[in-house]
Amino acid sequence: MWLRRLVLTSLLLFASTLLSSCWDQYELRDLSVVTGLGIDIMSDDTVRLTLQVINPSELAAQEEGTGRSGAQNYETFAPSIQEAFRKLTQTAPRRGYYSHLASVVIGEEAAKKGLNNYLDHFYRDHEIRTDFPIIIARGYDAKEILSITPPIEDITSIHIMDSIIYSENSYSLVTETTLDDLFEMIVASGIDPSLNGITIIGDEEVGQSLENVEEALPKAFLEIGNSAFFKEDKLIGWLSEDETKGYQYLTNAVQDTSETLPCPHGQDNYFTVETTSIDTSITVTSNGSLPNVVIKPYVQGTISEINCDQLDVLSPSTHKFVIETFEQRIEDLVGETIAKAQEEHSDYTGIGREVYRQEPHIWHNIKNHWYETFESLNITVDAKVEVKESGDVNNTFNIEDYKHD
Amino acid sequence: MALLLKRRFQPTQFKSFLSSSMNVNIKTILSIIGKSDDVIVRHFSLGANTEVNASILYLDGLVDTPNINFMLSQAMLFPDDEQHSWSKVTTFFEKSGDVVVHKTLDETIEALLKGLTLVFIDKYVSVLSVDMVQTNDRQVDIPSSENIIRGPKQAFVENIFINMSLIRRRIKDQHLRFEPFTFGERTQTKVFVTYITDVIDPAVLTELKTRLNRIDTDAIHTGADLEELIQDAYLTPFPTVYATERPDVVTNHLLDGRIVLIVDGVPFPLVVPAPFVQFIHSAEDYTQRSDIGSLVRLLRFACVFIALLTPSLYVAVTTFHQELIPFNLMVSLAAQSEGTPFPTLAEVLIMEVIFEIIREASIRMPLPAGQALSIVGALVIGTAIVEAGIISSSVVIVVALTAISSFVFPTYAIGIPLRICRFIVLIFASQLGLLGIFLFLMLLLLHLCNLKSFGVPYLEGLSPFIQKEQSDSLIRLPKWLQNYRPRFVPKNRSIRQNTPKPSKRL
Numbered sequence: 001m002w003l004r005r006l007v008l009t010s011l012l013l014f015a016s017t018l019l020s021s022c023w024d025q026y027e028l029r030d031l032s033v034v035t036g037l038g039i040d041i042m043s044d045d046t047v048r049l050t051l052q053v054i055n056p057s058e059l060a061a062q063e064e065g066t067g068r069s070g071a072q073n074y075e076t077f078a079p080s081i082q083e084a085f086r087k088l089t090q091t092a093p094r095r096g097y098y099s100h101l102a103s104v105v106i107g108e109e110a111a112k113k114g115l116n117n118y119l120d121h122f123y124r125d126h127e128i129r130t131d132f133p134i135i136i137a138r139g140y141d142a143k144e145i146l147s148i149t150p151p152i153e154d155i156t157s158i159h160i161m162d163s164i165i166y167s168e169n170s171y172s173l174v175t176e177t178t179l180d181d182l183f184e185m186i187v188a189s190g191i192d193p194s195l196n197g198i199t200i201i202g203d204e205e206v207g208q209s210l211e212n213v214e215e216a217l218p219k220a221f222l223e224i225g226n227s228a229f230f231k232e233d234k235l236i237g238w239l240s241e242d243e244t245k246g247y248q249y250l251t252n253a254v255q256d257t258s259e260t261l262p263c264p265h266g267q268d269n270y271f272t273v274e275t276t277s278i279d280t281s282i283t284v285t286s287n288g289s290l291p292n293v294v295i296k297p298y299v300q301g302t303i304s305e306i307n308c309d310q311l312d313v314l315s316p317s318t319h320k321f322v323i324e325t326f327e328q329r330i331e332d333l334v335g336e337t338i339a340k341a342q343e344e345h346s347d348y349t350g351i352g353r354e355v356y357r358q359e360p361h362i363w364h365n366i367k368n369h370w371y372e373t374f375e376s377l378n379i380t381v382d383a384k385v386e387v388k389e390s391g392d393v394n395n396t397f398n399i400e401d402y403k404h405d
Numbered sequence: 406m407a408l409l410l411k412r413r414f415q416p417t418q419f420k421s422f423l424s425s426s427m428n429v430n431i432k433t434i435l436s437i438i439g440k441s442d443d444v445i446v447r448h449f450s451l452g453a454n455t456e457v458n459a460s461i462l463y464l465d466g467l468v469d470t471p472n473i474n475f476m477l478s479q480a481m482l483f484p485d486d487e488q489h490s491w492s493k494v495t496t497f498f499e500k501s502g503d504v505v506v507h508k509t510l511d512e513t514i515e516a517l518l519k520g521l522t523l524v525f526i527d528k529y530v531s532v533l534s535v536d537m538v539q540t541n542d543r544q545v546d547i548p549s550s551e552n553i554i555r556g557p558k559q560a561f562v563e564n565i566f567i568n569m570s571l572i573r574r575r576i577k578d579q580h581l582r583f584e585p586f587t588f589g590e591r592t593q594t595k596v597f598v599t600y601i602t603d604v605i606d607p608a609v610l611t612e613l614k615t616r617l618n619r620i621d622t623d624a625i626h627t628g629a630d631l632e633e634l635i636q637d638a639y640l641t642p643f644p645t646v647y648a649t650e651r652p653d654v655v656t657n658h659l660l661d662g663r664i665v666l667i668v669d670g671v672p673f674p675l676v677v678p679a680p681f682v683q684f685i686h687s688a689e690d691y692t693q694r695s696d697i698g699s700l701v702r703l704l705r706f707a708c709v710f711i712a713l714l715t716p717s718l719y720v721a722v723t724t725f726h727q728e729l730i731p732f733n734l735m736v737s738l739a740a741q742s743e744g745t746p747f748p749t750l751a752e753v754l755i756m757e758v759i760f761e762i763i764r765e766a767s768i769r770m771p772l773p774a775g776q777a778l779s780i781v782g783a784l785v786i787g788t789a790i791v792e793a794g795i796i797s798s799s800v801v802i803v804v805a806l807t808a809i810s811s812f813v814f815p816t817y818a819i820g821i822p823l824r825i826c827r828f829i830v831l832i833f834a835s836q837l838g839l840l841g842i843f844l845f846l847m848l849l850l851l852h853l854c855n856l857k858s859f860g861v862p863y864l865e866g867l868s869p870f871i872q873k874e875q876s877d878s879l880i881r882l883p884k885w886l887q888n889y890r891p892r893f894v895p896k897n898r899s900i901r902q903n904t905p906k907p908s909k910r911l
Contacts, residue, residue, distance in 0.1 A: 013844060013848075024725070025724045025725055025835075025838070026724065026727075027723075027724055027742065027748055027749060028723050028724070028727060028735070028738055028739040028742045028749075029739060029742045029743050029744075029745070031727065031739070033727075033735070033736075033739065035732075054736065056736045056737075056739035056740040056743060057740045057743050059736045059740065060736055060737045060739075060740030060741070097727065099727060099728030100727070100728065100732055100735065102732070129728060158732075
């Protein structure tokens, strides 16, 4: 009896070892930790992967570096992503490890061919997490982006990830779009993806060497900004800065940004409002066979900078002026973004998805010719702004007030 | 085969009765116990004139010699005008100590070996034994292995009667019982089964006595001897009998309805039943306020897991689940492991074994050598092994953390199973990663759930979770909330107090 029980127990325990998925044992020092990945397409349709592999002993705080770069880029060419991954071992001495991917940069040309060609493996493979941000190289190859030596961080790919995370929290041009988000946008009906773009400002030749960081003013920077928009999975164009801002107000992906607005009385100067909360609702109502779309961005903010002479924050009329100017600004930005989407036949605004969610019957009828319907759709933008505070002071100091002393 | 299994000890039985001749009796006894310098025979006569010969026989060193001298000088004053009736003689010797009359030879020898003084009177067929025992015992001292900051500073000693008095001083209750047992054919070790009759569960006492009655051995000379003979399960590293050197802890347990076994010559009485949580509890928890007592106790429970799992978690995470490590930490760990020659498992095993060696050495070695050991252990091995690039410094940190956490427990006994299990789980972790660790923890949990200590589940109160037991389990509630005794005490005896919640009236 006890023998039978023992056999059963050990069989059960043994069976549980078969249930595990990824438990291959590798020592840390046997791994090439890949933090950055660049995907480019060559003229003969092969994929060029740029893999950024960290060099731990250069990066660790307490170790004395030998002056080598904190990360090295490896290039592999193959028709498919996984093959390119595996080919890494031809040039790098260790096993590639992809769970700590910090960012994936996709070259503009590759994005134009369609993202579906590259992303399947990332989603399918058990060794790769899907929470890294994806960014499109604007005007450059991904390889060139990943080759820039960034000023503070040692590793370009970590630099990109950190830039995305921090500017997402303080400026409305950037949102972190992970692989999961991207898949959702590609697959869901009535929405097309939009991804942040990254580009090089300055001398890219110098930017690729350590020389770039030896001076106070680096010769080349990476700049994350204007978003790329897609139709299904193919890149078709870039949003301007204003359109990107409008896109962020529309999708209410950011909360904290600042908006510079013109002074009253036509004065040639500016004041700034910092937003503390952006909450945009898209309401779709039925208007016969067509949807009627009302977009209501609701923004709260505080005045954070005044360079105007006659902006008296204590007077109700000024308060009204601030609010109206800001509302007008938001409506303009969002309107511009929607106009671009209608013009380009790419619904990165996600209005189609809202129609599908709120009026599925109408969506059912128009989904096959959505882009044509969308182009002529009547969309109302009605912003509502609340500005409650003006920072630590009321009015700005005025030089004129002190002149008579 | 049957012969081999037979008891190796055959007690000699002297059922023969004593002779009426004093000298013959003394000669017989001397021939039985053998000649040695501590066997003292002294002759005297009872009374001043009459020639009633008498002798005493005792073992030097076990008796109070000045008292004997005084008794012999008093023997001169024995009234000789009267007939020497047996009762008169007994009364006379009662003045010096408790007197027992022996009729057989083996009784007499047993009394002599216990340190009693034998009195032979010529022409009488009986022998008196007078209790003038004197032992050179250690004084009650401060506890050496269970120190606390606030609380009584007394510890048990080797003498069973002193230990008994330490308990009597704390519990003045007519229901307190010290039931004497004697174990070991050759050692004749005295054991007091101590309990409070109207608090304990009689079933536990019956069970304990059944187990005690099974004992058939030649010697009991440590608490562990007795523990191993009466514990529930032997195929487990976990202790199911609790040993403490603190009288206040023993008192607490007696009042909880537990039974205490005081073994003569051992300063660590045993407490049963002993569930798992009891080993994590410290006397300090009760002498400090309940809030800090609870927090510190929770910390100690956390240390159970730290002491058990840190090395294996380190191995599992760094060799199987690198994605779980935050990026910067991983970079630092990877940089440290660059150039070290051994796999992580080997590094951890080497350091763990080195630590076990240092620990063993520091217990065994003579005190003056301590300085040398700490230099060799801490400086040479700790620092140099990292600088030489043999072991990465994070492994040293992991082993050090484990070591410190394993010294947190108030009872030394509970650290031992954790030490053993730490190595087993390390092997599991190195083969299967986190899965292996959880596999091991499941096995461990099954094992612990299966254990019992004198009928009480080892994980009493925790598995299955019982609300009522929580007043003094993982945390310690204030005294006024601890109204009930542990659950193994019968329901009609479970109320401990009815003090209401403190309230102010001033």
